[in-house]
Amino acid sequence: MASDEWRAARKEVQGVAGYVMAGGASTRFGFDKARAELNGEAMLARMCKLVQEGTGSVSVVAPFGRYAEFGQRIVEDQWPGQGPLGGIITALMDAHARDHQHAWCLIVGCDMPFLTSEWLAYLKDRAAASTAAVVAPQSALGLEPLCACWHTSASGKLQYAFEDGIRKVTEAMKRVSMEVVDERDWARFDKAGRLFCNMNTPAEYEEARRILETEKG
Numbered sequence: 001m002a003s004d005e006w007r008a009a010r011k012e013v014q015g016v017a018g019y020v021m022a023g024g025a026s027t028r029f030g031f032d033k034a035r036a037e038l039n040g041e042a043m044l045a046r047m048c049k050l051v052q053e054g055t056g057s058v059s060v061v062a063p064f065g066r067y068a069e070f071g072q073r074i075v076e077d078q079w080p081g082q083g084p085l086g087g088i089i090t091a092l093m094d095a096h097a098r099d100h101q102h103a104w105c106l107i108v109g110c111d112m113p114f115l116t117s118e119w120l121a122y123l124k125d126r127a128a129a130s131t132a133a134v135v136a137p138q139s140a141l142g143l144e145p146l147c148a149c150w151h152t153s154a155s156g157k158l159q160y161a162f163e164d165g166i167r168k169v170t171e172a173m174k175r176v177s178m179e180v181v182d183e184r185d186w187a188r189f190d191k192a193g194r195l196f197c198n199m200n201t202p203a204e205y206e207e208a209r210r211i212l213e214t215e216k217g
Contacts, residue, residue, distance in 0.1 A: 018055035109146035119189035
């Protein structure tokens, strides 16, 4: 297939498979953050609902035996305890095996309480129009790989990076083509400046809970 034809075919995306990463040890958090509640809803349930709304499907990547009680499809992390890169590769391999039409995967962490369906819809549409292997936003803290769209064609190069000993996701991303979504594109979805905030500590959890309870009330 000619290069232009291949690029055109890449744009004819039939769907985006949604995945929530829930394989972390939550060592700084003190307990399993996927089960931490915000407005009476566990974070994992909250994120699954958001991704389901955005893509029409959601699966949870997690170690064997976890989170069956949430009623979602669980994909066993092929490299448990090895960090999020293994979970991302697991999701891409699963999407390709399930349905070749799901060339793109929207992959998010389970600890991002301020993501919105509007932002995820934009990110999904941005990926559908891209010829890169990953479409990721970049905030003041750097790339946000756990709120990004990944093409299943990236799985091979990412796995080679993993086998080379790379565990940092942003380092592995250098092995594939990438489209960066910068602030001028995502800022309109983030008036409060916290779109990509996550919860790694009890203090961050309490702050997120306070903000969301105030907004609800």
